[in-house]
Amino acid sequence: MGGIYMLKLKEVSLIYGRKEVFSGISLEIKKGDKIVISGSSGCGKTSLFGLILGFVFPAEGRILFENEVVNPQNIWALRRKIAYVDQDASLGAGRVEDWFGFIFSLQANRKLGIKQEDLIPLFDYFELDKEILEERIENLSGGQRQRLALITAAILKREFFLLDEPTSFLDNRLKKKTAEFFMKLPQTLIVASHDSTWQNYLEKVFSMEKRKWL
Amino acid sequence: MAVVDISWFSLGIAFMLLIIPVVLSRIYKLKLLRPLFYSVSRMCVQLVLVGFFLKFLFSANNLFLNLLWLGAMILVAVWSAVRSFSLKMSKVLVPVFLSFSLSTFGIVLFINIWVVRLDFVFDARYLIILGGMLLGNSLRGNIIGIASFYNSIKKDDKRFKYVLALGASLNEAALPYLQESMVLALKPTLAAMATMGIVALPGMMTGVILGGASPLVAIKYQIMIMLAIVVSTMLSVFLTIIITRKICFSGLGILRQDVFVGR
Structure with missing residues (x-):
């Protein structure tokens, strides 16, 4: 049957303009796998996520998401299975409350019927005051925004977490807490990070530079 | 009361007003003389041409000619609009033309048919x-x-992609x-609407009053x-965004680089 693979990358290479970002990446991820993609900054971790999310197409190779080749027709449905945290926690501007309101109102999430109260346990776990809902995103610290992005990903109950340097603005204690939180969840998890915290928690580490599992 | 005509000679007298800026520029070296004369000459040439042209157009008052001229005006407006968007002319000229035509022509016809109730609606x-x-x-x-729409999305590239990645439709x-x-x-x-009549008398109203009509007719106009x-501006901006969006985003929901100029 072979349906157990969530994501398969076959000899994928990516070119921006004339510059090759990476080449020959092959990766197979099963449902429920929890892995780290490691590598120094600039090695293409974020670009790899861009490929998985369908923001760019590979110059060579193929990407299969649940055995389907990613294309402009199916990418919209695929994105709705992914809970993504972007590197910079780019929540934009405006009130925190409105950010969550906007995300919950998206057609993909409306059926979940998430209410603002549902956020409270997550706010508690990630040590954010619920008063932060009233604040403006532009006035928050990187660490606060990052935790809001993690909470956004967690509450959407998607099948697949894609976290790009999700704890770069957090201190060690919160890093560990975050890793523990996601380890306990049954969903598939890919974390791009050069932070050793994640590598201590997750059994499988894929090195972008060596193009193989460590 | 009909409008008082100004003779060409009298109009010449109006040019005497320009002595003031000339003297001021001379004394204070304002560097305004060249731009002033350039703009004044352009205005004169353009308006004289338009004056004669409109006179001809009004006396002919031919359906086909009128529509053709309105079409030409729309085309020029679209041309200058698209140039300012930094979008490629070849990709968006036709759709923006459609948007402008619909919002201009539709509203003018509505006015002519239902409000002014003209016998010849293409007058x-x-x-x-x-x-x-x-x-x-x-x-x-x-x-x-339009500039704001595309520039903010470009500037907000990360957030835009982040929201798409969280499952938003385009x-x-x-x-x-x-x-x-x-x-x-x-x-x-x-x-402008909110301060109209208080801060300044709008140009059209002034025109109608100078033309000899009652101020009450003028305000109705x-x-x-x-x-x-307000309606045609709103409609045209909305239509232009909706129509160009189909062209400017790829199937993946990302701004296409090849429709923008200079990239």
């Missing part, structure tokens, strides 16, 4: 003059609105930018034209 005097006023305002609204991801751009585009018109302007 040059109304079709071309009202059309021109609507176009000028749509053009300004579009220049502000419509949903673009909605905040659409809202923001529409507000920006309409702001000048709304502000002014209210009508402002309603037409």
Whole structure:
């Protein structure tokens, strides 16, 4: 049957303009796998996520998401299975409350019927005051925004977490807490990070530079 | 009371006013002489040509000619709008033309048929003059609105992608930018409307009064034209965004680099 693979990358290479970002990446991820993609900054971790999310197409190779080749027709449905945290926690501007309101109102999430109260346990776990809902995103610290992005990903109950340097603005204690939180969840998890915290928690580490599992 | 004609000689006297800026520029070296004379000459040449042309158009008052001239005006407006968007002319000229035509022509016809109740709804005097006023305002609204729409999405690239990655459709991801751009585009018109009559008497109203009509007729025309302007500006900005969006985003929901100039 072979349906157990969530994501398969076959000899994928990516070119921006004339510059090759990476080449020959092959990766197979099963449902429920929890892995780290490691590598120094600039090695293409974020670009790899861009490929998985369908923001760019590979110059060579193929990407299969649940055995389907990613294309402009199916990418919209695929994105709705992914809970993504972007590197910079780019929540934009405006009130925190409105950010969550906007995300919950998206057609993909409306059926979940998430209410603002549902956020409270997550706010508690990630040590954010619920008063932060009233604040403006532009006035928050990187660490606060990052935790809001993690909470956004967690509450959407998607099948697949894609976290790009999700704890770069957090201190060690919160890093560990975050890793523990996601380890306990049954969903598939890919974390791009050069932070050793994640590598201590997750059994499988894929090195972008060596193009193989460590 | 009919309008008092100004003889060409008298108009020449109006040019004597220019002595003031000339003297001021001489004394204070204002560097305004060249731009002043350039603009004054251009204005004179253009207006004289338009004057004769409109005179001809009004006396002919031919359906086909009137429509052709309105079409030409729309084309010029679209041309300058698209140039300011930094979008490639070849990709968006036709869709923006459609948007401007619909919002100008539709509203002018509505006015001519239902408000002014003309016998000949394509009458040059109304079709071309009202059309021109609507176009000028749509053009300004579009220049502000469309530039804001695409520039904010470009500037917000990360957030835009982040929201797409969280499962937003293109419509949903673009909605905040659409809202923001529409507000920006309409702001000048709304502000002008809100202060109208207090801060300044609007040009059209002044024209109608100078033309000999009662101020009450003038305000009726002014209210009508402002309603037409605000609706056609809104409609054209909205249509331009909706139509160009189909062209400017790839199937993956990302801005296509090849439709923008200079990239």
